[in-house]
Amino acid sequence: MSNENISDKNNNREENMSQMTGKQETATDRNTSNTSNTKGASATRSLGDVAAGREAKVGKAFTGGSGLEARGVHAWFGKKHVLQDISLEFATGTVTALIGPSGCGKSTFIRTLNRMHEFIPTAALAGQVLLDGKDVYEPGVDVTKIRLKVGMVFQKPNPFPSMTIKENVLSGLKLSQIKIQNSDELLESCLRRAGLWDEVKDRLNEYGGSLSGGQQQRLCIARSLAVNPQVLLMDEPCSALDPGSTLRIEETIRELADTMSIVIVTHNMQQAARVSDYTGFFLSDGGPGRLIEVASTVEIFTNPKEKRTEDYVSGRFG
Amino acid sequence: MSQAILDVKPEYPWKLTPKDLVTDFLGALFTLASTLAIVGFSPLKGKLGFAITLIFMAVITTTIMSWIKLDRKAAFNSATTVLVYVTASFVIIALASVLYEIIRLGAPGFSFSIFSNDMSQTASDMPLTEGGLLHAVIGTAYIVTFATLISTPIGILTALYIVEVKGRFAGLVRFFVQAMSGVPSIVAGLFIFALWMIQLGNAYSAVAGGFALTVLMIPTVARTAEEVLKLIPSDLREAGLALGATQWRTVAMVVIPAARSGLITAVILGIARVVGETAPLLLTIGGADAINLNPTQGNMSAFPYYVWKNLLIGSENAISRAWLGVFVLMIVVLVFFTLARYLGAARGGRK
Ligand SMILES: Nc1ncnc2c1ncn2[C@@H]1O[C@H](COP(=O)(O)OP(=O)(O)O)[C@@H](O)[C@H]1O
Ligand SMILES: [Mg+2]
Numbered sequence: 001m002s003n004e005n006i007s008d009k010n011n012n013r014e015e016n017m018s019q020m021t022g023k024q025e026t027a028t029d030r031n032t033s034n035t036s037n038t039k040g041a042s043a044t045r046s047l048g049d050v051a052a053g054r055e056a057k058v059g060k061a062f063t064g065g066s067g068l069e070a071r072g073v074h075a076w077f078g079k080k081h082v083l084q085d086i087s088l089e090f091a092t093g094t095v096t097a098l099i100g101p102s103g104c105g106k107s108t109f110i111r112t113l114n115r116m117h118e119f120i121p122t123a124a125l126a127g128q129v130l131l132d133g134k135d136v137y138e139p140g141v142d143v144t145k146i147r148l149k150v151g152m153v154f155q156k157p158n159p160f161p162s163m164t165i166k167e168n169v170l171s172g173l174k175l176s177q178i179k180i181q182n183s184d185e186l187l188e189s190c191l192r193r194a195g196l197w198d199e200v201k202d203r204l205n206e207y208g209g210s211l212s213g214g215q216q217q218r219l220c221i222a223r224s225l226a227v228n229p230q231v232l233l234m235d236e237p238c239s240a241l242d243p244g245s246t247l248r249i250e251e252t253i254r255e256l257a258d259t260m261s262i263v264i265v266t267h268n269m270q271q272a273a274r275v276s277d278y279t280g281f282f283l284s285d286g287g288p289g290r291l292i293e294v295a296s297t298v299e300i301f302t303n304p305k306e307k308r309t310e311d312y313v314s315g316r317f318g
Numbered sequence: 319m320s321q322a323i324l325d326v327k328p329e330y331p332w333k334l335t336p337k338d339l340v341t342d343f344l345g346a347l348f349t350l351a352s353t354l355a356i357v358g359f360s361p362l363k364g365k366l367g368f369a370i371t372l373i374f375m376a377v378i379t380t381t382i383m384s385w386i387k388l389d390r391k392a393a394f395n396s397a398t399t400v401l402v403y404v405t406a407s408f409v410i411i412a413l414a415s416v417l418y419e420i421i422r423l424g425a426p427g428f429s430f431s432i433f434s435n436d437m438s439q440t441a442s443d444m445p446l447t448e449g450g451l452l453h454a455v456i457g458t459a460y461i462v463t464f465a466t467l468i469s470t471p472i473g474i475l476t477a478l479y480i481v482e483v484k485g486r487f488a489g490l491v492r493f494f495v496q497a498m499s500g501v502p503s504i505v506a507g508l509f510i511f512a513l514w515m516i517q518l519g520n521a522y523s524a525v526a527g528g529f530a531l532t533v534l535m536i537p538t539v540a541r542t543a544e545e546v547l548k549l550i551p552s553d554l555r556e557a558g559l560a561l562g563a564t565q566w567r568t569v570a571m572v573v574i575p576a577a578r579s580g581l582i583t584a585v586i587l588g589i590a591r592v593v594g595e596t597a598p599l600l601l602t603i604g605g606a607d608a609i610n611l612n613p614t615q616g617n618m619s620a621f622p623y624y625v626w627k628n629l630l631i632g633s634e635n636a637i638s639r640a641w642l643g644v645f646v647l648m649i650v651v652l653v654f655f656t657l658a659r660y661l662g663a664a665r666g667g668r669k
Contacts, residue, residue, distance in 0.1 A: 114560060116556060116559065116560060119556070119559065121484070144562040144563065144564060145562065146562075147559065147560055147561065147562040148561070148562035151560065151561070152556075152557075152560040154553055154556065154557060154560075156553055158551070158553040158554055158556075158557045160554065160557070160558075160572055160575075160576065161554075161576050162572075162575030162576050162578065163575070171558075171561065171571070171572075172561040172562065172563075174571060175558055175561045175562065175563035175567050175568065175571055175572075176561060176562035176563055176567075177567070220557070223557075223561070224560075224561065227561060227562060
């Protein structure tokens with residue numbers, strides 16, 4: 001009985017949410033057509049148009065710190081060479097999308113960026129990952145500090161089941177033993193930035209598992225925000241979510257990108273076009289995965305230099 | 319039109335029709351009758367003969383009936399269904415008859431005075447209104463608490479070493495834990511007897527008994543905890559580590575709380591494993607008829623010892639005392655398990 005009630009409530013909430021996101025979607029649409037749609041309202045928009053429709057930050061001078069940079073990164077699992085010579089720069093204030101077929105090493109690559117790669121027993125690595133100009137793999141570097149600065153959101157929403165919503169958001173502080181004064185303020189600001197505050201403000205003491213999938217993923221985003229990272233890595237954060245939740249998260253990503261740099265792996269070309277400033281295309285031809293092309297997102301979707309990139313983004317393979 | 323919609327009644331087309339019920343009933347009747355006939359006219363005799371014939375006839379009847387009604391596939395399905403029901407009922411019957419016997423023979427001697435008396439002033443042959451088993455309650459409480467306090471941290475840390483640390487010796491440790499769980503309980507008793515008592519010169523005591531039970535309890539706790547920890551998705555560990563936590567803090571704050579109810583179950587299973595152990599206690603606690611409040615010194619009693627001793631004495635009243643001991647032990651275990659289940663489920667939201 002009570003279970004049914006709960007799921008009923010959830011359904012309602014889900015509906016409300018998608019209504020809200022529905023509105024937002026039309027707002028974005030309007031923007032897009034104002035700025036770029038030259039083919040008339042009825043024409044279907046290409047990925048390039050979608051990408052161009054966003055106010056891209058490409059070409060702006062890189063602000064603040066140098067952010068994160070991979071230099072000649074190789075990765076292995078045992079004898080198997082899975083990444084070859086990846087060099088890529090992520091500037092503060094931008095969103096970089098990584099696209100490419102399954103198994104080409106996108107996940108492996110972003111896991112080298114916050115040193116999660118080394119948890120796989122057979123893993124090996126070569127190259128440098130520079131955070132604010134310093135190699136994170138240098139001997140003597142405190143790994144936990146690196147992971148605080150480079151946060152991560154996983155493919156499957158994974159809130160801590162033993163913690164309430166509030167405890168989940170603040171868990172990073174406890175886990176890394178950071179003490180702060182006004183945790184309530186931080187709680188609210190993280191949940192607001194993750195676009196979840198209005199939905200959970202009255203149920204902060206419920207368990208994270210009671211939220212819908214999309215809400216759980218935003219809770220996980222709020223959780224990674226609480227330790228104030230410089231970079232946020234997202235590995236297919238929307239692949240398990242419905243379109244409404246996906247749009248909410250994309251919007252969150254856009255807002256967050258003002259203050260940090262975001263790297264997002266996605267299989268959804270539309271999503272890459274909607275949220276990212278830069279796009280990197282990974283491909284493996286049976287051997288190790290390589291970075292085939294990286295450029296501004298508009299360029300990748302309208303005028304890629306590589307034939308293989310064009311084939312992939314236009315859906316001819318992968 | 320709306321009238322027509324309102325007229326529609328909920329139906330259950332998947333339920334059995336009266337005709338089905340009648341044929342099923344006739345089938346059951348036939349099974350019973352033919353069984354009685356076979357038992358009556360053949361050399362198969364007694365309860366066992368009856369049970370075997372009944373099962374046999376039930377399977378045959380249902381198979382033939384569904385074959386006639388439907389087809390071969392349905393017949394095979396019915397036959398397996400009946401077999402599954404029969405085997406399940408064997409387990410339930412066995413369990414229920416054990417419970418029934420314990421209650422039938424143990425409950426009559428029960429009164430609350432048994433919790434305020436020991437056997438120091440009473441001979442086992444005297445009526446059950448005299449004496450009690452407080453000394454056994456205290457002994458078992460001491461011994462099991464002691465064993466639990468030592469085995470729980472060791473068992474869980476062992477599991478953490480195997481699953482979380484994945485240390486270089488994880489495979490070896492795992493092998494030893496498995497080997498240990500196969501150790502006969504008398505060997506555990508002998509081990510403590512030889513080491514703790516003969517080598518180190520200690521006398522019978524609750525502590526010695528606790529050590530013996532610890533040897534038996536650690537592998538159970540460790541193996542169950544290992545299984546439980548393996549079920550925690552590695553996603554959660556990675557989420558903790560990605561938030562800048564050390565491995566130790568991730569385990570303490572994320573993995574263990576997520577596995578909490580499972581770990582409690584591991585401890586309960588460990589206690590269940592040892593609470594009724596008799597052989598190792600005979601060698602280590604010495605046995606007593608009087609209350610001994612000092613767990614570190616002096617002979618101690620325990621439920622299994624109490625039951626064993628009274629059974630050995632063998633007079634009618636003594637045997638009733640033994641059943642009473644079993645009965646009380648069963649209730650204690652039941653109360654304890656319920657409590658632990660409740661505590662395990664109280665927090666943690668989703669499992
Ligand atoms: N834990 C692992 N052990 C061995 N090989 C792995 C492991 N994880 C990934 N791989 C291999 O590395 C390659 C890249 O995988 P991944 O980075 O997950 O690709 P993507 O995220 O682009 O789909 C694949 O060939 C995969 O089989
Ligand atoms: Mg991947």
